[in-house]
């Protein structure tokens with residue numbers, strides 16, 4: 001079993017990506033080359049803007065080449081919590097925005113001809129306990145009445161076998177809006193699109209210091225210094241306190257872990273997911289899983305909230321859970337075990353804002369494939385004057401206390417969620 005992400009093992013960062021040297025100056029410096037940074041760069045460069053993307057490792061290194069590749073409606077914050085906090089009208093706006101985000105990815109993949117296994121075959125949320133199915137019933141009704149969204153379809157336990165080859169669940173809520181892709185091929189395709197429009201992509205350029213100057217900013221990297229008029233911090237779960245302490249206090253890096261099996265025979269793929277659906281369950285500590293474009297079972301979850309669990313140990317824990325869902329996979333070898341860092345905010349909402357004039361955009365939880373893509377695109381539109389702002393900038397942004405001590409208290413938070421799962 002390889003302890004590296006499946007996706008970048010299958011597809012290396014293309015050798016012919018248009019990479020650049022560090023320039024002396026740029027109008028916009030984007031720190032981080034995931035979906036947020038590259039979508040913003042694509043828009044700005046497309047309008048003829050001068051933009052440089054700085055990446056500490058290789059292009060797409062972070063969560064954007066490590067995730068489950070599942071695009072599903074909604075934000076990390078539960079929709080009813082949004083309605084309570086911001087009012088029904090704003091909640092409806094956020095809900096519809098999350099649907100637009102998936103359409104946006106669909107459009108960009110088509111426009112840029114990105115070959116990333118994109119397929120819109122829907123997902124099913126799976127009830128882990130009978131009470132969770134009753135919750136699904138209420139949720140479906142609520143979405144229809146309040147969001148005007150009648151796409152979720154309630155699936156009773158008896159019909160569930162048409163959706164999933166597992167007897168572990170008590171029903172489901174299916175939604176055909178969702179789609180899946182290979183995240184690394186998507187992020188590399190975006191990088192190529194941004195580069196072809198003129199964005200400079202600079203690897204091994206981790207920003208270690210940012211200073212304000214009369215003209216803008218001076219950024220220090222191991223490759224030298226760069227002067228920039230504007231800066232966008234697009235580092236999400238990889239944000240460190242050294243360059244942006246305020247932004248870091250708004251975002252918590254949380255580890256998510258995935259295993260993959262070897263490619264499965266077609267008949268078995270069909271048995272596991274007869275309609276090619278993707279899945280997640282209704283636990284606090286949820287598992288998410290799907291058949292990959294190349295026919296493997298890819299099975300993920302938050303083993304604990306830390307970012308440092310060993311990959312052998314995380315594979316053992318995930319495999320145990322995988323076999324509870326799909327006993328028919330017993331004996332099928334695992335080929336990969338890997339992890340990456342999600343960015344989670346205190347109120348579970350994405351946020352954009354400014355720290356000492358420098359912009360940041362982050363906080364997508366497990367919804368970043370579509371949400372980071374769309375928010376990055378909107379940041380690009382804000383920089384080019386095509387959009388004046390965003391509701392994600394206007395909502396209050398509560399911060400975490402004690403971000404420097406997260407390693408100490410995250411295990412307690414993790415235990416709390418385990419207890420909730422056991423009790424619910």
Ligand SMILES: Cc1cc2nc3c(=O)[nH]c(=O)nc-3n(C[C@H](O)[C@H](O)[C@H](O)COP(=O)(O)OP(=O)(O)OC[C@H]3O[C@@H](n4cnc5c(N)ncnc54)[C@H](O)[C@@H]3O)c2cc1C
Pocket residue numbers: 031032033034035036037054055056057060061062063064065066067068069070071072205206207208234235236237238239240243255256257258288300339340341342343362364365366367368369370371372
């Ligand atoms: C295991 C896993 C599974 C997931 N599954 C899903 C899923 O199925 N569906 C979904 O919608 N979302 C999922 N997500 C979330 C999603 O992947 C992220 O929300 C999204 O990729 C965030 O994109 P981003 O561009 O904001 O950040 P990232 O892609 O994390 O990019 C940040 C980049 O910033 C770079 N960086 C950091 N500091 C510096 C610095 N000082 N200088 C230069 N560069 C720097 C990092 O190296 C990194 O490449 C998952 C995440 C993980 C980790």
